[in-house]
Amino acid sequence: xxxxxxxxxxxxxxxxxxxxxxxxxxxxxxxxxxxxxxxxxxxxxxxxxxxxxxxxxxxxxxxxxxxxxxxxxxxxxxxxxxxxxxxxxxxxxxxxxxxxxxxxxxxxxxxxxxxxxxxxxxxxxxxxxxxxxxxxxxxxxxxxxxxxxxxxxxxxxxxxxxxxxxxxxxxxxxxxxxxxxxxxxxxxxxxxxxxxxxxxxxxxxxxxxxxxxxxxxxxxxxxxxxxxxxxxxxxxxxxxxxxxxxxxxxxxxxxxxxxxxxxxxxxxxxxxxxxxxxxxxxxxxxxxxxxxxxxxxxxxxxxxxxxxxxxxxxxxxxxxxxxxxxxxxxxxxxxxxxxxxxxxxxxxxxxxxxxxxxxxxxxxxxxxxxxxxxxxxxxxxxxxxxxxxxxxxxxxxxxxxxxxxxxxxxxxxxxxxxxxxxxxxxxxxxxxxxxxxxxxxxxxxxxxxxxxxxxxxxxxxxxxxxxxxxxxxxxxxxxxxxxxxxxxxxxxxxxxxxxxxxxxxxxxxxxxxxxxxxxxxxxxxxxxxxxxxxxxxxxxxxxxxxxxxxxxxxxxxx
DNA sequence: CTTTTGGGCGCG
DNA sequence: AAAGCGCGCCCAAAAG
Numbered sequence: 001x002x003x004x005x006x007x008x009x010x011x012x013x014x015x016x017x018x019x020x021x022x023x024x025x026x027x028x029x030x031x032x033x034x035x036x037x038x039x040x041x042x043x044x045x046x047x048x049x050x051x052x053x054x055x056x057x058x059x060x061x062x063x064x065x066x067x068x069x070x071x072x073x074x075x076x077x078x079x080x081x082x083x084x085x086x087x088x089x090x091x092x093x094x095x096x097x098x099x100x101x102x103x104x105x106x107x108x109x110x111x112x113x114x115x116x117x118x119x120x121x122x123x124x125x126x127x128x129x130x131x132x133x134x135x136x137x138x139x140x141x142x143x144x145x146x147x148x149x150x151x152x153x154x155x156x157x158x159x160x161x162x163x164x165x166x167x168x169x170x171x172x173x174x175x176x177x178x179x180x181x182x183x184x185x186x187x188x189x190x191x192x193x194x195x196x197x198x199x200x201x202x203x204x205x206x207x208x209x210x211x212x213x214x215x216x217x218x219x220x221x222x223x224x225x226x227x228x229x230x231x232x233x234x235x236x237x238x239x240x241x242x243x244x245x246x247x248x249x250x251x252x253x254x255x256x257x258x259x260x261x262x263x264x265x266x267x268x269x270x271x272x273x274x275x276x277x278x279x280x281x282x283x284x285x286x287x288x289x290x291x292x293x294x295x296x297x298x299x300x301x302x303x304x305x306x307x308x309x310x311x312x313x314x315x316x317x318x319x320x321x322x323x324x325x326x327x328x329x330x331x332x333x334x335x336x337x338x339x340x341x342x343x344x345x346x347x348x349x350x351x352x353x354x355x356x357x358x359x360x361x362x363x364x365x366x367x368x369x370x371x372x373x374x375x376x377x378x379x380x381x382x383x384x385x386x387x388x389x390x391x392x393x394x395x396x397x398x399x400x401x402x403x404x405x406x407x408x409x410x411x412x413x414x415x416x417x418x419x420x421x422x423x424x425x426x427x428x429x430x431x432x433x434x435x436x437x438x439x440x441x442x443x444x445x446x447x448x449x450x451x452x453x454x455x456x457x458x459x460x461x462x463x464x465x466x467x468x469x470x471x472x473x474x475x476x477x478x479x480x481x482x483x484x485x486x487x488x489x490x491x492x493x494x495x496x497x498x499x500x501x502x503x504x505x506x507x508x509x510x511x512x513x514x515x516x517x518x519x520x521x522x523x524x525x526x527x528x529x530x531x532x533x534x535x536x537x538x539x540x541x542x543x544x545x546x547x548x549x550x551x552x553x554x555x556x557x558x
Numbered sequence: 559c560t561t562t563t564g565g566g567c568g569c570g
Numbered sequence: 571a572a573a574g575c576g577c578g579c580c581c582a583a584a585a586g
Contacts, residue, residue: 098577218581218582220580220581220582221581221582221583222564222565222566222581222582223565223582223583224582238565238566239565239566240565240566240567241566241567260566260567261567263580263581264566264567264568264579264580265568267579267580267581268567268568268578268579268580269568272579272580292576292577293576293577294576294577295575295576295577297570297576297577298577299576299577299578300577300578301578301579302578303578303579304568304569304577304578304579305569306568306569306570306577306578307567307568307569307570307577307578307579308568308569309568309569310568310569310570311568311569312568331570335570336570388574388575389574390574391574391575392574392575392576393573393574393575394573394574394575395572395573395574396573397572397573398573398574399573399574400573401573402574463571463572464572467571467572467573468575471574471575472575472576474574474575475574475575475576476575476576478575479570479575479576482570508569508570509569509570509576509577510570511570
């Protein structure tokens with residue numbers, strides 16, 4: 001295999017130059033390692049290059065873009081890639097993740113080659129028009145510096161021991177292009193049904209609140225709301241959920257919560273979702289940032305497919321398989337706690353997961369000193385809050401309000417402290433691991449996942465920021481390893497299922513969602529489950545990795 | 559007028 | 571002494 005350095009210019013004159021379904025490709029520039037360059041002004045001649053592009057390492061900057069256009073417009077599937085943008089994000093230890101500035105091609109050309117690229121021609125390309133000399137020069141310069149950038153990046157990757165993460169990311173890239181092209185189908189009838197229900201909920205709560213809180217002007221103003229509530233005798237610091245939990249049975253507070261839930265549903269989800277249905281494909285194509293978060297997790301926007309309500313009854317039913325298809329959703333079972341068990345080598349965690357016990361129930365039994373079979377649902381929920389809270393570096397006052405808000409249980413700070421102490425005595429290995437992690441993280445200002453991903457912290461400028469670094473140091477190795485596993489699985493599932501016409505319709509941190517022909521669902525399910533567990537088991541060597549798969553007409557979890 | 563900040567809340 | 575992690579989106583209010 002050799003390298004091919006590529007770039008594509010598309011027609012942005014109608015404002016959707018990034019949209020593979022609508023924008024026309026104007027030129028494709030390809031450069032061989034020898035430096036020989038070709039500019040294809042008639043992209044139909046690309047057929048000659050199909051085999052080369054599919055069987056060499058394709059190098060480019062932000063190749064998700066090229067991958068989508070090559071696939072949709074020319075039926076070419078990139079499989080082996082090296083993306084200089086993604087590589088730079090990996091090398092930066094996640095500091096260039098998400099919306100951070102500094103990872104454009106212009107930035108890298110300046111950084112690695114000392115050349116200031118002129119980008120004024122970037123949006124000048126129009127389909128069907130003769131290329132100007134300037135445009136040709138511009139287009140060719142976009143591939144010119146890629147080999148040098150890659151060469152210098154490779155040296156850094158080796159120095160930092162990031163080969164494995166680069167491999168994971170580059171193999172995941174084609175899967176992300178597949179994900180964005182696939183899109184997800186939305187059932188507008190179901191959406192309408194939910195809209196009616198939510199609107200009624202809002203109207204009822206709104207009428208009640210306007211009457212009870214008169215003369216309030218704007219229920220959406222937390223500032224005004226706090227004033228009025230104080231005037232009515234409520235002792236509140238703010239109007240957030242933890243404060244409102246002080247008055248769980250008050251009808252005004254209950255109505256406020258109902259009003260807020262309904263308005264959140266309407267403004268963030270119900271009313272906006274139809275606007276995202278693509279005019280050509282009739283599906284919703286979110287943007288996914290592959291290196292979206294410091295931890296290596298993806299982020300999603302327009303719409304954010306990772307925050308679609310799961311607790312609001314039936315909402316996810318709007319994401320429905322097209323006729324004749326099924327939705328296959330696969331998620332890792334309790335993956336974060338399993339990772340903690342592995343990293344801490346905690347015998348009790350290992351035993352619980354190896355023997356298929358319920359860790360939260362086991363924890364509750366020990367904390368409340370009762371037999372496992374007498375643990376109540378509330379006691380289990382409390383243990384769950386403690387398990388998670390401690391992983392994130394929670395303190396007694398935080399646990400107190402968490403238990404009140406989530407479980408409805410009143411405990412004093414002293415009692416919360418006792419829970420934490422008891423938990424730490426119960427799981428000394430986990431406690432030791434978390435303490436060491438936060439100390440080392442603060443000292444080095446970076447943490448690593450088991451797969452080798454580096455999460456680098458900006459210099460903490462005050463005590464508060466140092467506290468954040470300590471807490472993130474406990475959590476990022478866990479969150480980050482989960483992202484590593486999921487990306488390995490995505491890359492392998494892409495190779496196995498994309499050629500079979502399966503659609504990759506969503507992913508949410510520990511979950512992947514696909515759409516396939518109903519008759520294929522059983523076979524597809526087995527492949528997904530196996531790839532997910534295989535990826536997880538690379539790292540979870542002391543306890544089992546379990547992936548749960550659900551097949552249904554819409555997106556759901558069992 | 560537009561942009562930024564903060565409260566609040568959706569997800570894992 | 572501090573007071574749970576990672577994100578994106580909506581609205582109101584402040585800042586430019």
